[in-house]
Amino acid sequence: MSVLIRPVRNDDFDRWLPLWDGYNAFYGRHGASALDPAITRVTWQRFLDPAEPMFAGVADVDGALCGLVHFLYHRSTTRIEPVCYLQDLFTAETARGQGMARALVEHVYAHAGAAGVRRVYWQTQAGNAAARVLYDRLAAHAGFIVYAHDV
Template structure:
């Protein structure tokens, strides 16, 4: 990463650089090979970023014309706030970009987007084994103490 780091909204022309980052993110969480996401999910996710009626958004980190990372976030209503909350759903940086401030810059980009939308809070979750990411998260946010439960339906 020799040039300036730019955090910006994803563009349609970014697909060929976004896709390997998306695939890397999914592989990190065990969604590859036989457990890979269906191609329709990736295609729908990509289309949502450009649909004004969707609450799903994407930022990318760029340096010297190369995408180094991505983050996806969405706004949703809550029973505990009037303004929509911001959920940072996905965050991933290329192996070469790790430890260079790219993840922090992407999180800050989501913070900026949330502020502009009038959202009172940004929150996210990570797997308990993702201790490297937690080192960063502990510096840029506070742990809520909540435990996530889920059931496939």
């Protein structure tokens, strides 16, 4: 098995979409709570637009996509250079335990480093125990609790 972690390409959409759907289902965004398809279309377009600070990488195993990572750069009040928010990370169930999630996070680290960004951060649900085992190896838990409110 040959695994290549690489940026998405325009022709990846049909292979990326089932991973995106799986990610959203994992976080309860399906059925009546599903994302509006327009959000998916605009998100995909942003990944491919060089003027956007949003990026997507995939784990490509002999032409089959088995994982995704989405990240973006933004300003911070605590740093001069931008920071990187790793927003989405997902691997297909059949690909778990093979190091793909680690490789996808390391892809983000490399991309951020090349862009002069020194901090990558992300969040996950407290109950996502399997992912947290990996995350605890890759980064320091800062202890923050996330609040959100739609307006």
